[in-house]
Every structure is written in structure tokens, then in C-alpha cells.
Amino acid sequence: MDKRKLEESFFKGVMLFSTFVVVGSLLTIIATIFIKGLPALDLNMLIQTPKGGYYLGKEGGILNAILGSIILGFGSVVLAFLVCVPIVFYINLYRKKKSRFAWLVRFVLDVLWGIPSIVYGAFGFTLMVFFGLRASLLAGIVTVGLLIIPIMARSMDEVLKTVPMELKEVPLALGSTRLETSKVVFRQALPGILTAVLIAFGRGISDAAAVLFTAGFTDYLPYSLFKPVATLPLSVFFQLGTPFPEVQERGYASAFVLTVLILVISILARVISGRFTKNIVK
Amino acid sequence: MEFKTHISVKNLNLWYGGQQALNDISIDIPDKKVTAIIGPSGCGKSTFLKSLNRLIDLQDDVKVNGQVLVDGENIYDPHVEITHLRKKIGLLFQRPQALPMSIYDNVAYGPRIHGTKHRKDLDGIVERYLKLSGLWDEVKDRLQGPASKLSIGQQQRLCLARSLAIEPEVILGDEPTSALDPISAEHIEQRFLELKKQYTIILVTHSLRQAQRLADYVIFFYLGNIVEHGPAAEFFRNPKDAKTQAYINGRFIEGRKADKELDLKGTVCPANFVKAKLALEGLDEGKVLRIIVDYEPAVSELPRAMEYEGHKVLEVKRLSATDWEIVIQRL
Numbered sequence: 001m002d003k004r005k006l007e008e009s010f011f012k013g014v015m016l017f018s019t020f021v022v023v024g025s026l027l028t029i030i031a032t033i034f035i036k037g038l039p040a041l042d043l044n045m046l047i048q049t050p051k052g053g054y055y056l057g058k059e060g061g062i063l064n065a066i067l068g069s070i071i072l073g074f075g076s077v078v079l080a081f082l083v084c085v086p087i088v089f090y091i092n093l094y095r096k097k098k099s100r101f102a103w104l105v106r107f108v109l110d111v112l113w114g115i116p117s118i119v120y121g122a123f124g125f126t127l128m129v130f131f132g133l134r135a136s137l138l139a140g141i142v143t144v145g146l147l148i149i150p151i152m153a154r155s156m157d158e159v160l161k162t163v164p165m166e167l168k169e170v171p172l173a174l175g176s177t178r179l180e181t182s183k184v185v186f187r188q189a190l191p192g193i194l195t196a197v198l199i200a201f202g203r204g205i206s207d208a209a210a211v212l213f214t215a216g217f218t219d220y221l222p223y224s225l226f227k228p229v230a231t232l233p234l235s236v237f238f239q240l241g242t243p244f245p246e247v248q249e250r251g252y253a254s255a256f257v258l259t260v261l262i263l264v265i266s267i268l269a270r271v272i273s274g275r276f277t278k279n280i281v282k
Numbered sequence: 283m284e285f286k287t288h289i290s291v292k293n294l295n296l297w298y299g300g301q302q303a304l305n306d307i308s309i310d311i312p313d314k315k316v317t318a319i320i321g322p323s324g325c326g327k328s329t330f331l332k333s334l335n336r337l338i339d340l341q342d343d344v345k346v347n348g349q350v351l352v353d354g355e356n357i358y359d360p361h362v363e364i365t366h367l368r369k370k371i372g373l374l375f376q377r378p379q380a381l382p383m384s385i386y387d388n389v390a391y392g393p394r395i396h397g398t399k400h401r402k403d404l405d406g407i408v409e410r411y412l413k414l415s416g417l418w419d420e421v422k423d424r425l426q427g428p429a430s431k432l433s434i435g436q437q438q439r440l441c442l443a444r445s446l447a448i449e450p451e452v453i454l455g456d457e458p459t460s461a462l463d464p465i466s467a468e469h470i471e472q473r474f475l476e477l478k479k480q481y482t483i484i485l486v487t488h489s490l491r492q493a494q495r496l497a498d499y500v501i502f503f504y505l506g507n508i509v510e511h512g513p514a515a516e517f518f519r520n521p522k523d524a525k526t527q528a529y530i531n532g533r534f535i536e537g538r539k540a541d542k543e544l545d546l547k548g549t550v551c552p553a554n555f556v557k558a559k560l561a562l563e564g565l566d567e568g569k570v571l572r573i574i575v576d577y578e579p580a581v582s583e584l585p586r587a588m589e590y591e592g593h594k595v596l597e598v599k600r601l602s603a604t605d606w607e608i609v610i611q612r613l
């Protein structure tokens with residue numbers, strides 16, 4: 001075999017191996033959660049709160065964390081959405097393509113995206129101290145909101161960039177304001193925007209470090225914006241941290257619940273966004 | 283023949299970055315006539331058209347000076363209400379662009395943003411302008427269906443109805459028939475002939491025959507300059523400038539020939555995107571690629587994808603019953 005062929009097969013081997021590592025680890029993770037978690041999962045876990053002895057292996061469930069995560073995730077997505085939509089539409093419709101300002105905004109968002117979530121947690125904690133707030137649902141929503149803003153904004157930004165120029169020109173040529181034009185572009189980009197929201201939701205709901213100091217943890221169901229709230233990632237963390245094998249198994253079961261939750265919301269969002277694609281211009 | 287002036291352009295200069303695209307243009311556009319703008323591609327026809335409704339403002343690094351007087355008012359005056367200006371001027375693109383909504387809502391879009399709210403009024407407007415653009419019979423049973431499902435020819439007529447629905451005084455068309463099948467093109471031409479009684483029509487066209495069929499007044503552009511203009515009969519019978527004569531007699535060598543040809547017949551999207559993208563990237567900046575396709579969705583999707591890649595689409599033209607040519611400049 002000559003040298004070029006050898007080179008070719010070597011690199012092909014490397015690529016195959018890398019693909020194998022990625023797909024393999026994904027499958028292993030899913031299999032681990034499945035095998036270790038599923039046997040411990042029962043209905044009681046989903047509909048009860050921990051009630052004292054749960055972490056020692058007694059009766060109870062993680063409803064506090066399931067509800068807490070959903071509410072916290074929903075709240076932070078709403079908050080982030082309210083911030084992201086104006087930013088993204090501003091840099092895509094009010095600014096020209098080569099705008100320096102738009103470049104700067106994208107750069108800042110990219111930097112923010114790269115900051116580890118524990119730093120957001122610490123920042124959220126500093127804010128809380130400043131405003132005299134205790135660990136609470138509100139503080140958790142704000143911190144996770146900040147964490148997912150760059151993710152949501154940059155994903156939406158990429159979606160809006162693919163909207164054809166003519167689609168922005170037509171409403172303007174008919175005498176629309178930029179705001180009215182934005183509404184048309186919003187319709188066209190809606191499926192992509194929903195996907196961006198979803199990516200952000202998945203990220204927000206599964207982060208432990210950001211909520212550790214800010215949302216706290218509680219065995220009660222969430223009932224007030226100003227009280228601590230339980231979340232699934234921390235619940236998993238606490239359960240896996242106990243010395244009891246049966247509680248650790250429940251930890252895997254909780255991880256399984258978290259994964260399924262994200263999956264269900266993904267599918268739901270796809271179905272909903274499918275309804276809106278009818279009029280999309282291809 | 284005496285013409286009343288509707289739009290008066292005075293010493294209009296326009297630059298893209300450092301590059302001058304319009305050179306001291308001064309011209310009076312007659313009221314309620316069809317004015318045809320002809321000239322080789324890249325000579326500034328589209329740029330000129332977009333400077334008449336200030337859509338040019340959206341481009342990066344454009345600089346404009348001079349005056350465009352519409353009904354005596356300079357549209358580049360900072361006090362001009364741009365939404366009012368654009369309401370007076372309808373625009374048809376080379377490639378029809380439906381809005382992501384139903385056929386009904388496409389036509390009702392303009393009237394709605396300009397304040398018509400009642401369903402009954404809107405119903406009347408939609409019916410009237412779809413009839414005027416010759417689309418009503420084909421779509422009256424599916425007004426709530428998506429506009430994007432119409433054929434290209436139908437979409438262009440929808441775009442015409444949508445432009446007419448804002449009750450403009452002027453209609454601009456940037457080669458509005460060149461991507462269409464002959465029957466749809468004929469439809470649009472017929473509409474223009476009827477509409478010129480009420481509207482001032484400015485039509486950029488690549489087809490001299492179309493200009494001869496439709497135009498009352500003709501302007502010949504070359505390299506950002508107006509070389510010659512005059513009443514159509516006179517212009518075609520007795521062109522004065524040597525360049526005009528050459529252009530009219532078909533002896534004109536286009537200023538910018540394609541640097542590369544790419545035949546994408548028999549390929550579909552998105553495979554042809556990739557081929558076109560690679561071919562463009564193989565060219566030097568500013569060079570021109572000519573692509574032939576025979577897959578209808580590619581006619582609008584391929585140019586769009588290449589624009590997204592940052593290239594400039596110069597032209598989309600129907601060549602025969604099955605083939606289109608797309609001319610793209612690498613930027």
C-alpha cells in the first residue's frame with residue numbers, strides 16, 4: 001500500500017473512533033440511568049414529597065424537586081425570552097449586517113455563554129446579598145435566567161440570520177415600521193425560535209451549580225417566590241451523596257425522571273411548532 | 283407627446299462603500315405611463331429602483347446624495363415619514379416573495395398596517411385586488427391556504443395584488459417577469475397595460491421586446507450613468523448614442539460576462555447548494571458564476587442560500603420551459 005492510501009485509512013480510522021466515542025458515551029449514559037434508575041422508580045416517587053426519612057431509605061418521593069424544576073425552568077425561560085427577543089430583533093432588524101454594535105453584542109453573548117454556571121451562581125448570590133434576599137425561587141429564576149440568556153439569544157440570532165433579506169424588505173416596502181416587520185419575521189422564524197427556547201430550557205433545568213446557593217433546597221412543594229425551592233439536579237446530587245445503596249438507586253431514578261422531562265418537553269414543543277409551520281415560506 | 287412629471291430625480295449619486303454605483307442621475311419620470319429601464323446587468327438598475335422608495339437604506343455602507351422629488355417632496359429630506367413614502371410606492375421583485383401567512387393575509391397585510399380593520403372592508407379589498415391581478419379565479423376557494431404553496435407565477439401575481447392593495451401611486455418592478463413562465467409573464471404584462479391608466483409604472487426589464495410592448499418612455503443605463511432616455515417610439519426608432527444603438531441592435535457585449543458556468547440540471551436542493559457554494563468559493567472576489575437549474579424550488583432557494591453565504595445574486599432568468607439561469611457574484 002502506498003503512503004497516501006495509508007494516510008487516508010489512518011485518518012478514516014481516527015474519525016470512526018471519535019464518532020464511536022461520542023455515540024458510545026451517550027449510549028452508556030442513557031443505559032446507566034436506565035439500568036440503575038428504572039428498578040427504583042415507582043409511582044410514589046413521583047407523587048410524594050421526601051417527608052423526613054426519604055434520604056435514609058424510607059417512604060417518600062421527589063415531587064418537590066420535579067415541580068420545583070418545572071416552575072423554576074419555566075420562570076427563567078420566560079424571563080430570558082423577554083430579554084432575548086428584543087436584543088435579537090434589534091441586532092437583526094434595526095441594525096445593518098455589518099453593524100459594529102451587533103458584532104459587539106454577539107461577542108459579549110459568546111463570552112457569557114462560556115462562563116461556568118458556578119460563576120453565575122456566585123454572581124446570583126452576590127446580587128441576593130446586595131438586595132437582602134434569601135435563597136428563593138425568585139433568586140433561582142433570576143440566576144438561571146441570566147445563565148440561559150446567552151444560549152437562547154445566540155440560538156435565536158442564528159435562526160434570524162437565515163431569514164431571507166427579501167422577507168424583511170417586503171413588509172418595509174409596503175410601508176411597515178420595523179416593529180411590524182419584526183412580527184412578520186417572527187412568524188417565519190417561529191419554529192426555530194421555539195427550538196432555541198427549548199435548548200435554553202434544557203440547559204436551565206439541568207444545571208445544579210447555578211441553583212445551589214440561589215434557589216436553595218427544601219422538602220416542601222414550591223409555594224412562594226420568596227421561599228427556597230427544590231430542583232431535580234440538586235435532588236439527584238443529594239441522593240447520590242448518601243451512603244445508602246437504595247437511596248443512590250433512587251438518585252439514578254431521579255436522573256431518569258429529569259431526562260424524560262426534557263425529552264417530553266422537546267417533543268411537545270416540536271408538535272406545537274409543527275402547527276405554526278403551515279405558512280412558512282420556503 | 284407631452285409628459286407630466288411624477289417623479290423628478292436630481293443629481294442623484296450613490297456609493298456602495300467606496301464604489302460609485304449611480305453617477306449624477308437626473309431624470310423626470312412621467313406620470314401615469316410605463317417607463318422602462320433597460321441596460322446590461324450590473325449597471326445600477328436595481329440600485330436606482332431601490333433608491334426611489336429608500337429601500338436602499340437597508341444596505342450596508344450606502345451613501346446617497348442628490349434629490350428624488352415625489353409629488354414635489356424630496357424623499358431624502360430627514361423629515362420625510364418613510365412609511366408614508368413607501369405606501370405611495372409598490373414594489374415587485376425579480377423573485378416573488380410571499381409573506382409567511384395565508385393568501386388572504388398576504389393581500390390584507392398592507393391595508394391592515396395602514397389602518398383598515400373591519401373584516402368586511404378587507405374582504406372587499408382582497409377580492410378586488412386579486413381580481414385586478416388576475417389571480418382570483420385560481421385562489422378564491424383557498425384564500426386561507428398558505429401563499430407559499432402557489433407556483434412562482436401565481437406568487438408574482440399575488441405580490442402584485444399585495445402591492446396594489448396599499449393603493450400606491452407608483453409601481454416599481456425589478457424584472458418582475460424574468461423568472462416566470464411565459465403565461466404568467468404575459469398575465470403580468472397585461473396587468474401593467476391596464477394599470478398604467480391609474481398608476482405610474484417603472485419597469486426594469488432585460489427584454490427589449492418587453493420594453494417595446496409596454497413602455498411609453500425608455501431610459502438606458504450603462505455603468506451607473508443614464509446614457510439616453512426618451513419617448514419609447516422615438517427611442518427605438520432613432521437612438522442617438524452609439525452605445526444605445528449597439529444595445530438595441532443586440533450587438534452589445536455585456537460588460538460583465540460570467541467567469542464560470544455551472545450546469546446543475548438534474549440536481550435538487552440542497553445538493554445543488556453545496557455545488558454552487560463550492561464553485562463560488564473557487565472564484566476570485568467579484569467574479570461571476572452562471573448557474574443553470576431545472577428544478578423549480580431551486581429558483582428561489584438557491585439564490586437565497588447563496589445570499590446567506592454572503593454572495594450577491596445579480597440575476598434570475600427563465601431560459602426555457604424547464605431551465606432557469608441564476609447569475610451570482612462572489613463577494
Ligand SMILES: Nc1ncnc2c1ncn2[C@@H]1O[C@H](COP(=O)(O)OP(=O)(O)O)[C@@H](O)[C@H]1O
Pocket residue numbers: 298303322323324325326327328329330341342594596611
Ligand atoms: N449591496 C451591495 N453591496 C455592494 N455592491 C453592490 C450591492 N448591490 C449592488 N452592488 C453593485 O452595484 C452595481 C449595480 O448593481 P445593481 O443595481 O444590482 O445592477 P443591475 O440591477 O443593473 O443589474 C453592481 O456593480 C453591483 O455589484
Ligand SMILES: [Mg+2]
Pocket residue numbers: 324327328329456596
Ligand atoms: Mg438587478
